[in-house]
Amino acid sequence: MSDELVRVKNVWVHYGDVPVLEDINLSVQQGDFLGIIGPNGGGKTTLLRVILGLIKPSRGKVSVMDTSPRKARRFVGYVPQYSLFHREFPASVWDVVLMGRCGYRGVFQRYTDQDRRLALQALETVEMSGFQDRQIGKLSGGELQRVFIARALVLEPKLLLLDEPTASVDTAMQTEFYQILDRLRQNMAIVLVSHDIGAVSVYVDKIACLNRRLFYHDSKEISPEELEAAYGCPVDLIAHGVPHRVLRRH
Amino acid sequence: MGFLEIMRNPVIAALLASVACGVIGTYVVVKRIVFISGGISHASFGGIGLGYFLGVYPILGALVFSLVSALGMGVVTRRAKLPEDTAIGILWAIGMAVGILFVFLTPGYAPDLMSYLFGDILFVSALDIRMMLVLDAVIALTVFLLYKEFLSISFDEGFGEASGIPVERLYLVLLCLVAVTVVALIRVVGIVMVIALLTIPAATARQFTHSLRKMMALSVFLSCVFTLCGLGLSYLLDWPTGATIILVGGLMFLVSWGIVDLRRKKRKYVSV
Known part of the structure; x- marks a missing residue:
């Protein structure tokens, strides 16, 4: 197998007649930590859903791990945008993490010891081992986010997709969050999308800009002109980008 | 007929329901x-009417109608570009209208039509009980086999879909189980009040546990308590059983809700 995990080639997606993604080209390699930024409604979630095989592009080709996105799902961990479950939902942290194995295990099957072992490991990885029996609605935004990452990790993915992961996490918790991702990237490629330029921190090593079109060239550098083109208005790089540099490794 | 004989079938029916x-x-x-x-249960009235019209066991008609309307509503609300509540409201009324039309078209008087609408547990037949037994078995077996899937799609459909769970098909299976449950409950509280038995015991149970399994067990138990108390009370006071059962359940829910709420406030007060 090649080092290329995701290959998106000339992909267009339309909702009705409206194009949401225009001629997207993207390649994610093993070991990549790619941040995709762009305004709300710019097609970020759509792009992730294309990679997950939940949306069929109207034009173009997508392959994940040299096969179709659908077949590759078993190797892709997904952390959806903050999910709106009811706070009183009767499930524990443990129940939720095991759900990550549900699709893999298959209909009519019970969870096995292997599933439970992986769930335990995943909780350790995100430093939430002590929270197993806690009711899911009783967690803070940051804790919840870590549990959802654990739920994605139980598949032992080669690729981790995160949709607006910092939306519900306060700034202080973000450092911790990125440290977890930094550890994870030894074992998997990570793609993170966010509308908040500042949220994509120094840990990311490649940045792309998405607003229907994708501006991307394999590096962390992005010119103010490109940002402007993506956001459709001048973006104040200094105001957004620099304060978060405070959170550099320590 | 002695009291025990009169009460035997209703008690069994209450427990099965x-x-x-x-x-x-x-x-x-x-x-x-x-x-x-609620939409599924009301739409099943179309089947009751059809049963009368064709001269077959009306509950059988209700089963067919509620299953069809469950699948119909499930597919329409997911795929059509209609707001979910609008689609449900429309199918709800169409089902009822079909039932009324069939009853109208049936020559002669429709006996115990009211019992299907408002329930009449005191007159459940041996056939009703056998049917409820079968429906219970179907429900228990399906939930046993699909427990982890139902938990997943109840919690987070978006993630379920992305991790390869056939979310829509499972949702339709769940709605079919709702349809089956509706039919099992029709004889007890009637089409109009089925929704109360689907919500009151579970909503009461949720206040006391955070595990889905325990919530199920507790709501089965609470439902037994509500229906048996309601049954006894309606017998003593000579009130309509369906309505009495619902009122007993509703009252107990309000009381438990009040207690839990009070305790929560008290705890807050102490922690301050």
């Missing part, structure tokens, strides 16, 4: 499909 509504009601409450469940 409690299994169905405790287990499926739990999903109805946590997955928030109360309104669609």
